Amino acid sequence: MLLQIPDVLDADALAHARDLLDGAAWTDGRRSAGPQAARVKHNQQLDADSETARALRTLVLQAVERHAVFFSAALPKRVLPPQFNRYAGTANHYGDHVDQAIRYAGEQRVRTDLSCTLFFSDPSEYDGGELVIEQGFGSQRVKLAAGSLVLYPGTSVHRVEPVTRGERLASFFWIESMVRRDDQRQLLFDMDMALMRLRAEHGESAETVRLTGTYHNLLRMWADS
Structure with missing residues (x-):
């Protein structure tokens, strides 16, 4: 990135x-x-x-x-x-x-x-x-x-x-x-930025909650804290 x-x-x-x-x-x-x-x-x-x-x-x-x-x-x-x-x-x-x-x-x-x-x-x-x-x-x-x-x-x-x-x-x-691989950091960043735009344009929804959960589950899988 x-x-x-x-x-x-x-x-x-x-x-x-x-x-x-x-x-x-x-x-x-x-x-x-x-x-x-x-x-x-x-x-x-x-x-x-x-x-x-x-x-x-x-x-x-x-x-x-x-x-x-x-x-x-x-x-x-x-x-x-x-x-x-x-x-x-x-x-x-x-x-x-x-x-x-x-x-x-x-x-x-x-x-x-x-x-x-x-x-x-x-x-x-x-x-x-x-x-x-x-x-x-x-x-x-x-x-x-x-x-x-x-x-x-x-x-x-x-x-x-x-x-x-x-x-x-x-x-x-x-x-x-916390995430060693550059490609994984890129995917997480892209997802986070997309979620921020979705919330700004449409507010919170069931879909953004699920996508936020996916983001955090990927971070939980890849992160070394």
């Missing part, structure tokens, strides 16, 4: 995030990369222990935890602490790579079923910088409005194209889903 979700951050949250990022101290992004990724990674990141990163993590996690579409699509079991990057100047791109299958949050191992990028910069603020995600049906080029995010399978080969003007600011993080 590759899903774009608009307006995850409202105007106030986005303005606060940009205030926090204004004048932030950036470090070499290769410090957090594995051996393969470090060869193609040319960006900057916030120190994960910095006061700015901690404040931004709280802001991002609060936004995604209350977003119904994000929850329906990701069915999160664990969300790794969001990190924050900058592409500009000579540190302006990230070549083809695949994210690590297992990452650590302290002593806890987390499987990276889903990758997520949340944009802080608007497309008008920079040239280039598209997130390119390779999937079986071809390349998807993603460059979203500030405050929007994209979810995509952690198994995907992906890259960030060079930024040739301005700066691209974003958060990135990974999710271990």
Whole structure:
């Protein structure tokens, strides 16, 4: 599943995030990369222990935890602490790579079923910088409005194209889903969205109750909570 979700951050949250990022101290992004990724990674990141990163993590996690579409699509079991990057100047791109299958949050191992990028910069603020995600049906080029995010399978080969003007600011993080298989998450998401539309258009009915039961029985069958 590759899903774009608009307006995850409202105007106030986005303005606060940009205030926090204004004048932030950036470090070499290769410090957090594995051996393969470090060869193609040319960006900057916030120190994960910095006061700015901690404040931004709280802001991002609060936004995604209350977003119904994000929850329906990701069915999160664990969300790794969001990190924050900058592409500009000579540190302006990230070549083809695949994210690590297992990452650590302290002593806890987390499987990276889903990758997520949340944009802080608007497309008008920079040239280039598209997130390119390779999937079986071809390349998807993603460059979203500030405050929007994209979810995509952690198994995907992906890259960030060079930024040739301005700066691209974003958060990135990974999710271990309660439902491990991407095709099962897609089916559950499609069913959930259809149920929401049916209720909005026709109200509750015996049919929506039965379909809701089918949704939850499938989730019960596939989920590891």
